[in-house]
Amino acid sequence: MTQRTRVGGAVLVLSLIWSSFGAVAAHADTLEQWLHVQLPYSTRVLLDNVGPSAGVPNAAPGAVIASQSYEPFYRYHWTRDGALTMEAVVGLYERATDLQHKARLRGLLADYVSFSRQNQLTDNPSGGADDLGLGEPKFNIDGSAFTGSWGRPQNDGPALRVSTLVHLARLLLKEGHEDWVRKNLYSPSLPARTVIKADLEFISHHWGDASFDLWEETKGDHFYTRLVQRRGLLDGAELAEHLSDFAAAQWYRSQAAALEPELNRHWDSQRGYLTVTLNQVGGLDYKSSGLDSAIVLAALHASPRNGAKDSFYAVTDDRILATAARIAQSFRQVYAVNSRDRDWNAQAMGVGIGRYPEDRYSGTNSSNQGNPWFLATNAYAELYYRCAKTWEQQGSIRVTRARAALFHQTGNLSSLQANVGEVISRDDPRFQVVLDGLRETGDTYLRRSRFHADAHGAMSEQFNRDTGYMQSAAELTWSHASVLTAAWERGK
Numbered sequence: 007m008t009q010r011t012r013v014g015g016a017v018l019v020l021s022l023i024w025s026s027f028g029a030v031a032a033h034a035d036t037l038e039q040w041l042h043v044q045l046p047y048s049t050r051v052l053l054d055n056v057g058p059s060a061g062v063p064n065a066a067p068g069a070v071i072a073s074q075s076y077e078p079f080y081r082y083h084w085t086r087d088g089a090l091t092m093e094a095v096v097g098l099y100e101r102a103t104d105l106q107h108k109a110r111l112r113g114l115l116a117d118y119v120s121f122s123r124q125n126q127l128t129d130n131p132s133g134g135a136d137d138l139g140l141g142e143p144k145f146n147i148d149g150s151a152f153t154g155s156w157g158r159p160q161n162d163g164p165a166l167r168v169s170t171l172v173h174l175a176r177l178l179l180k181e182g183h184e185d186w187v188r189k190n191l192y193s194p195s196l197p198a199r200t201v202i203k204a205d206l207e208f209i210s211h212h213w214g215d216a217s218f219d220l221w222e223e224t225k226g227d228h229f230y231t232r233l234v235q236r237r238g239l240l241d242g243a244e245l246a247e248h249l250s251d252f253a254a255a256q257w258y259r260s261q262a263a264a265l266e267p268e269l270n271r272h273w274d275s276q277r278g279y280l281t282v283t284l285n286q287v288g289g290l291d292y293k294s295s296g297l298d299s300a301i302v303l304a305a306l307h308a309s310p311r312n313g314a315k316d317s318f319y320a321v322t323d324d325r326i327l328a329t330a331a332r333i334a335q336s337f338r339q340v341y342a343v344n345s346r347d348r349d350w351n352a353q354a355m356g357v358g359i360g361r362y363p364e365d366r367y368s369g370t371n372s373s374n375q376g377n378p379w380f381l382a383t384n385a386y387a388e389l390y391y392r393c394a395k396t397w398e399q400q401g402s403i404r405v406t407r408a409r410a411a412l413f414h415q416t417g418n419l420s421s422l423q424a425n426v427g428e429v430i431s432r433d434d435p436r437f438q439v440v441l442d443g444l445r446e447t448g449d450t451y452l453r454r455s456r457f458h459a460d461a462h463g464a465m466s467e468q469f470n471r472d473t474g475y476m477q478s479a480a481e482l483t484w485s486h487a488s489v490l491t492a493a494w495e496r497g498k
Contacts, residue, residue: 369478
């Protein structure tokens with residue numbers, strides 16, 4: 007089919023595509039019914055992509071295969087993708103009630119811990135265990151170093167791995183497995199000989215280093231990397247303190263505090279949003295807007311996992327909300343698929359969200375145009391669900407300029423009368439209206455993903471900006487993990 011780059015030029019082509027596409031993919035009448043089928047499917051795909059159960063030759067226990075795709079070839083273990091995937095597995099473990107299933111999940115997590123430690127000890131192009139090797143972005147699935155050309159280092163991976171494994175450590179400590187935690191996850195000894203301690207030492211001494219962003223394209227100082235590093239340091243400090251490593255806990259907290267003014271530098275008051283990268287020293291040179299869905303992902307991935315209160319760039323932060331709104335607005339114009347905003351049942355669909363508006367990576371050799379990504383679209387659903395949950399827990403909503411703009415841009419809240427400076431309390435009828443409106447908006451983004459996913463639940467990396475059909479890496483593990491985390495925030 008002929009590629010189109012603007013909504014107006016693609017409407018006639020799309021009208022033919024949508025009529026056939028919807029007939030094939032309309033497999034559930036409501037979002038509830040879809041989630042009832044999709045969540046078990048996504049769980050199965052996710053778990054089947056960990057270790058030898060994937061059926062991929064040479065896959066070591068604990069290796070998280072990004073996708074079993076050959077074109078593009080994604081049969082690697084990325085430190086970042088692996089940590090985000092295993093965070094979902096920790097979530098499954100936390101929610102499991104069947105003892106046999108829980109034992110299987112714990113075995114996968116133990117394998118992941120061992121595989122991660124093996125990665126840390128494996129010399130690679132970024133360095134070795136005693137210097138910069140922990141910044142290596144990916145490994146072969148047998149655990150050996152990937153030695154090809156790549157955007158390295160990527161310093162977000164160790165931070166995400168810390169937060170995932172601290173989450174696991176909290177659960178295991180509650181279950182009485184402190185000896186296992188001390189032996190395999192966190193021992194105070196230096197040089198570090200456990201996976202969390204090694205990552206924390208790397209982060210705390212190298213967070214100021216330039217690295218490649220989570221999209222592996224630009225080298226510099228990144229909002230995403232810095233925010234998850236701060237979260238990793240705070241999570242690690244909490245665990246260190248619990249295990250009586252008090253001096254280390256103080257050091258990690260001091261470095262987390264040092265990151266905060268650096269993160270604040272990403273706010274561009276003239277543009278009115280957070281710019282994703284500062285001090286670029288390499289990589290692609292066409293990301294001119296600074297808009298990037300990595301900002302939304304950062305707010306989600308850096309949220310406290312233990313119920314702690316932390317308002318620093320939380321999902322309800324005005325700067326996060328203002329940036330999220332600008333990103334969504336940009337993609338509304340860029341992708342022709344967004345010209346259709348209703349599904350087969352005339353239910354509203356949110357904007358298909360990509361990585362950044364200038365994106366040229368299609369996952370195939372057929373174009374130089376980026377597309378919406380399932381994981382980014384699902385992230386917007388999770389953002390709205392988390393905002394609703396946060397304000398419900400707080401019991402009030404202080405109306406700021408950014409929040410008023412958010413309400414105005416949210417279809418079912420556009421007529422809400424709310425003045426900047428006022429507080430909408432729980433006993434105000436508008437309070438529940440806002441919460442319901444935010445959750446419904448989250449649903450619109452999941453409907454968008456449902457609309458473009460396979461009728462049987464398959465979910466690739468991207469869906470085409472013009473045709474709406476899936477493309478790039480099939481059954482991307484991170485795509486399925488993002489469905490689970492969004493649904494959990496929704497309350498399903």
